[in-house]
Amino acid sequence: MSSTPPDEPARQAADVLRRGGLVALPTETVYGLAGDARNAEAVAKIFAAKGRPVDHPLIVHLGDKAKLTEWARDIPDAAWRLAEAFWPGPLTLVLRKAPGVLDAVTGGMDTVALRVPGHPLALRVLELFGGGVAAPSANRYGSVSPTTAADVREELGDRVDLILDGGPCDVGIESTIVDLSGEDICLLRPGLITAEDLQRVAAEPVTSRPKAGVRSPGLKDSHYAPRARVLLASMDDADGEIERWRASGHRVGLLSARRPAALAPSVPWLDLGEDVFEQARVLYHHLREADHLGLEVLVAVPPVETGPGRALCDRLRRAAGLGSGGA
Template sequence: MVRIETIVEKVEKDNPDIKTIYKAADIIKKGGVVAFPTETVYGLGANSFDDKAIDKIFIAKGRPQDNPLILHVNNVEEVYLLVETVDKKAKKVMESFWPGPLTLIFKKSEKVSKKLTGGLSTVAIRMPKHKIASEIIKYSKVPIAAPSANLSGKPSPTNAEHVIRDLYGRVDMIIDGGDTGIGVESTVLDISQDIPTILRPGGVTYEDLIKIFPKVEYDQSIIKDDEDIVPKSPGQKYKHYAPKAKMIVFSGNIEDIPSAIKKYSKKAEEEGKKLGIMATEETKKEYSGENILVVGSRKEKDTIAKNLFKVLRQFDDLNVDIILAEGVDTTGIGTAIMNRMKKACGGNIIKV
C-alpha cells in the first residue's frame, strides 16, 4: 500500500487536549482513520457510514473482509438508529455494563453497511468507557467502526508504541494516551437470539453476566476448533494475537506445569532453539536462564490480561524461536486469557 503521513500526538488519559480531540474527529469526518486508546486495547477508527473509510481500515490492517468490525457509540440513543429493535434483554445489559468492555450483537438496521458486518445481518456495538475514545466519538458525531489498531493477526496493541510499530505510515493519526487498562478486547455477547451467547470472552465475564440473566451460553467456537465457522464476531475465525515465534501453552494443574515446561525446554535447547518462557509471579523462581518474562500474578488474573499482549510483543523483540507459556484456570477473566492464548498459539496446547 502507499504510505501516508501519520500524525502522532500524546494526550493525558483522563484530561485529553480538546484541540487534539477536534483534530482526530475532523480526520474521521473527512474519511480518514485514527488510532486511539480504549479501556481494552487501542482501536483503529473510521466513520461507520463511509464505505471508503471502512475500506481504509481493512487495507491498513491487512484484515480479511469477512471479519466483522465493531461499532463504537457515545450514547444509547445512537443504538436505536443502528439496529432493528432494542428489547428488554438489551436494555437490561446496557444499563448494567455500558459504558464498558462489552460488545453486543443486534440485528442490524438498513442504515448499517454490510461492509462492516462481514455481510452478516447482525451488527456488533459497544460504548467504550475510556475518556479519549468517548470524546472522539462525541465530536465526530458518527458511530465509529473500530477494530484493534494492529496488523491483522499480530498481538493487539496496549500502548501507542505497539500501534506505531504496526501502523505508522498506514493511518492518518495515532493518539498516544498511554497504556490501556484491561489489556484484552471486549466481551462480545450475542443478544439477537433467545439465550445470550458469549462469542468472545473479555473484560465482562460469564460470572458477571449470569448475575443478570437466568442463562448464558458460550458459543461453540470458544469450546471447539473453529476453522470452518462463519465469524459472527471479531476474533472468531482467524489466527489472532500471534507472536513471531512458535508458541506452546501448557495447561493443567499449576503444580505440574513448571516441570513440564522445563522438560520441554531441555529438549528444545538441545535442538539449538532459542527459548522464551512466559511465567507468573508465583512460578518465576522455578525457571533459570534468559528470556523469562513474568506476565502477571495468578492471584490477580487481571494483571495477566493487562500484560499478555505486551509480553508477546516483548518476545518478538527478543527474537526467540519458541515461547513456552503457562496457562491459567478459566474462572473470571481467565476464560478470556486462555481464549487469547489459544488463538496466539494456533491451538498448540499441551495438557499436563
Template sequence: MQTNYLMNTEEDIAQAARLLQAGEVVAFPTETVYGLGADATNDEAVGKVFAAKGRPADNPLIMTVGDVEQIAPYVQITDQAKQLMAAFWPGSLTMILPIKEGMVSMLVTGGLQTAAIRMPENEVTRALIRQAGFPIVGPSANTSGKPSPTTAAHVKHDMAGKIAGIVDDGPTQVGVESTVIDLTAKTPTILRTGAVTQEELQKVLGVEVADATSTKSIADDQAPKAPGMKYRHYAPDKDVYVFDPLDWDDLQTKLGENDAVMADEALLKQLKNADQPSWSLGENLNQASENLFAGLRFFDDVPEIEKIYVESMPEIGLGKAYNNRLAKASGGRLFQGPESE
C-alpha cells in the same frame, strides 16, 4: 501517508475528530486494547481500515459509540440489550443486535443483518466519538492476525504510514478484547470471551447464557457474527507453547538459550537460569491479561528468540478470556513434559 501522533489533550482530541470527519483512519485507546477508528457510516473510510489491517472483508467490525443515544438510528435495541447496557456500559461488553434496514454499511456487518455495538469505558475515546458526531468502527489496531496492541507504541509499530493518526492515552487496563454476546440468538450466546463473564451476564439477564467460544465453527463460505471467530488471531510469527504451572520444573529442563518464557512473578522467581529471556505476567490474573499481548509482541520482535512458552491460567472468570487468546496465539501447541515438542 504521514501518521499524526496525538496525545489525550482537548486540542489533540479535536484534531483526531477532524481527521475522522475527513474520512481518515485514527487509532484510539480503550480499556481493553487500542482500536482502529473510522466513520462507520462511510464505506470509503471503512475500506481504509480493512486495507490498513489486511483484514478479510467478511470479518465484521465492531461499531463503537460515545453514548447510548448514538446507536438508536442504526440498530434495534432489545429489552435484553437495555438491561446489559445499564449494567455494563460503558465497559468491556459488545452486543450483537439486529440492524435497521439501510442504516449500517454491509462492510461493517460482514454482509449480515446484525451489528456488533460497544461503548468503551475510556473517556478520551468517548469524547472523540462524540466530537466526531458518528459511531466509529473499532477493530484492534494491529496487522490482522497478530497480537492485539495494548500501547500506542504497539500501534505505531504496525500502523505507522498506514493511518492518519494515533491517540495515545497510555497502556490499556484490561489487555484482552471485550466480551461479545449475540442477542439475536434464541438463547443469548457468548461468541468471544472477555472481562465480562458468563456468570455476570446470566445474573443480569436472569436467563441462561450459552458459551459458544469453544464449539462454534465457521465454514469457509460463512460470515462470522463477531471478530475472532473464523480467522487466525493473536498469533506472533514465533512458535508459542502453552504450559501448565504444574509443569514448571519440567519446562526448565527443556528451555534452550533462545527460548523465552512468560510467567507470573512467583514462577519467575524460581527461574534457575538468570539469563533466560523472560517476561513477567504480573502477580494476578488481571495483570496477566494486561501483559499477555505486550509480551508476545516483544518477543516476536527479538530476532534470536525461537520459541515462546506462556503460562496458562485457571479457567475461571477472566481466566477464560486469557486462555482463549493464548490458545489462538499458540495454535493449540501445548508443553506436556521434557519429552514433548
C-alpha cells in the same frame, strides 16, 4: 511556545474521521483503528491498513447507549440491561442491524456488533464526531493487539492518519462479545466481563453455543499471535518444554505467573503476575516483548480457567493457534 489545549487532539481526530481518514483510538481494552462507520471508503481503508479479510465483521463504537437504536433493531430488554450495567466498558453486543448499516461493517451479516468504550479520550472523540466509528484493533490482522500508542506506530506506521496517545490500556485484552440477535443469549468471545456477570444482569441463561453461520471479531483459531511460536504447558511441564527446544538450538522464553527455581539464567522470564486483571493488562505487552527479545519459542503457562481467567486462556490458545478450545 504555547501548549496544546487538552481538547485539541480529540478535535483533530474528529476532523480526520469526518474527512474519511483513519485514527488510532485508545480504548480501555486495546487501541482501535477507527474510521467513520457510515463511510464505505473509510471502512475499506481499515481493511486495507490491517490486511483484514473483508468478510470479517467490525465492531462499531458509539458515544452513548442511546445511539443503539440508530444501529440496531428489535433490541431485546436484556440488551438494554447489559448496556446500562456495563457501558461504557469492555462489552460488545451483537444485535440485528438497523436499515442502512453498511454490509462492509457487518461482513454481509444481518447483525452488527456495537459497544461504548470506557476511555475518556475515545468518548470525547465520539462526542465531537457525533457518529459511530468502526474500530478493530490497530494492528496487522492476526497479530498481537496494541495496548500503547507505540505499539500502533510499530504495527501500522503511516497507514494511520492520526495516532492519539491515551496511555497504556487499563484492561489490556479485547471486549467480551455477546450475541443477542436470536432467541438465546450467546457468549461469542470471553473477556473480563464473564458469562456469570452477563447472566446475573441479563436475568436470562447465557450459552456458549453460537448459532450456525455466526461470524464475530476475534474468533479466528490463530489470532493475537507474536512471531515467536507460542506453546502452552502446565507449570510442571514447562521446564521440560523449555529444555527440549533449547536442546534443538532455539531461543526460548517463559511466560508464567511465577519463576521456576531451576530456570536457566539464559532463558528470559516474562512475569505474568498473580492477579488476573494485571495478567490481562500485561499479556499483550509480553507477547510483543517476546519478539523484541528475538525469541523463537515462548512457553506459556496459562492461568486457572475460571472467571476472568477464561479470557486469558482463550487469548493464549489463539496465540498458540489452537482456537477457542471450546471456551
